Amino acid sequence: DAGVIQSPRHEVTEMGQEVTLRCKPISGHDYLFWYRQTMMRGLELLIYFNNNVPIDDSGMPEDRFSAKMPNASFSTLKIQPSEPRDSAVYFCASSFRSAGTDTQYFGPGTRLTVL
């Protein structure tokens, strides 16, 4: 299996620009999660989907952030407009609901730098 695929791996942009991060979950997984990792706040859950439907977006920091999952094999996290404080590593993870507890499989992350 290819695992969770994220693109791009690195993104450098200027303040005010739109940024789109992409994620392809593991085939057959029905849950998808977006996390953000910073030195100050650690790992935070931003939003998660079940069967392409957003379930909990309470971690999305503000209206500049939006996430979509148009189909079972693709999700995007968009920041518009971007700000320097959005600089972080953004992780996507996916899992499959089964009897018991699900294991979340993480992608390699996208390192975002906003200048």
Next chain:
Amino acid sequence: AQSVTQLGSHVSVSEGALVLLRCNYSSSVPPYLFWYVQYPNQGLQLLLKYTSAATLVKGINGFEAEFKKSETSFHLTKPSAHMSDAAEYFCAVSEGGADGLTFGKGTHLIIQP
């Protein structure tokens, strides 16, 4: 609300010595507990998870953790440290098996030769 506290942002042990990474949790319902490892510039990899079955959980790479409800703890141990164990370790909790994870701040494990 759930939370996780990892005691010690950095832990240093000698190669071959016991590794002990501490994790305490807070949860309003019986929790699901996890330990993940992160190597530099990589994503997170699951080491082990507690799912209300056996309280002593064995994971990959010789790691294990014991769930102690009375102490609300889920400490991670390994009898003998190896240089390849140097990494960042995260404890996480979920109140529903398929819900998002709440992570601790992480513990950076340093292995001294």
